[in-house]
Amino acid sequence: MPEGNVIHNQARRLSRAFRGKVVVVDSPQGRFADGAARVSGTVVRKVEAHGKHLYIGFENDLWIHIHLGLFGKWRMGKGEAPEPQGQLRLRIRTDESFAELRGPTVCEVLTPQEKKASVARIGPDPIRADADPEAAWAKVHRSSQSIGSLLMDQRIFAGVGNIYRAEVLFRHDISPFRPGKEISRAEFDGIWADLVLLMTQGTKNGRIDTVRPEHMPAVMGRDARVDRHGGEVYVYRRAGMHCYLCDSEIRIAEMQGRNLYWCPRCQKS
DNA sequence: AGCTCATGGCGAG
């Protein structure tokens, strides 16, 4: 159940394990059997992450495209692959390492043209050095949609998910309900720079921490608990608890089918 | 054992 930072982290780990190696690819569950057969026995050339999408490139020019969705999970390990258990959509292995994929929304083989088109649909990704924030600014600047909703739009901010959305808005005292066109250039620049920082850190650490060092004492002294997702945050999944900075009750509302968290006082408008 | 929820996204209406 990952945001972009986790996908980039997984891309690195997959690359480390398989890049330059001949791999055996199969689908114990059977749902990806045909796709697996098209790349099995060839060399992994590279692994890329674009937002929440993962692409594994092979020597025969084909790519495996994976999107985990809400439930997808990788499990990787050293040594010989264990006996497949449960619903195992995709398995990649050498004699030294294995990777197992369960429950992805997307797991398909793409030709080079299809891969290119797939990547082209994804917006600028703050974790990628080649990301162009101007493209995101242009869309935010002319949108009447709320910034809370724009941040979840993968054509605008690729890789941002529900946690980064909530947390970056809190860190900039911006209400999730403010229309995009009322976000100033300075505010946008602040948000983008912060996403680059937070998501790059999140990639390294494999978890999402957003609490500033100077606020850690206040956080630790209160009803703090590391969230199930593994990090220390200001508002995400803290509905009804007290804001670490102003003591107001953190609020929750549904925005386009997803839970939105914010502090009504720190993020007044 | 069964229910609910989750860091997503798609297509139908």
Add this chain to the structure above:
DNA sequence: TCGCCCTGAGCTG
């Protein structure tokens, strides 16, 4: 906007 897809963890009994 809603329902649906995929799976597993953490509750409740």
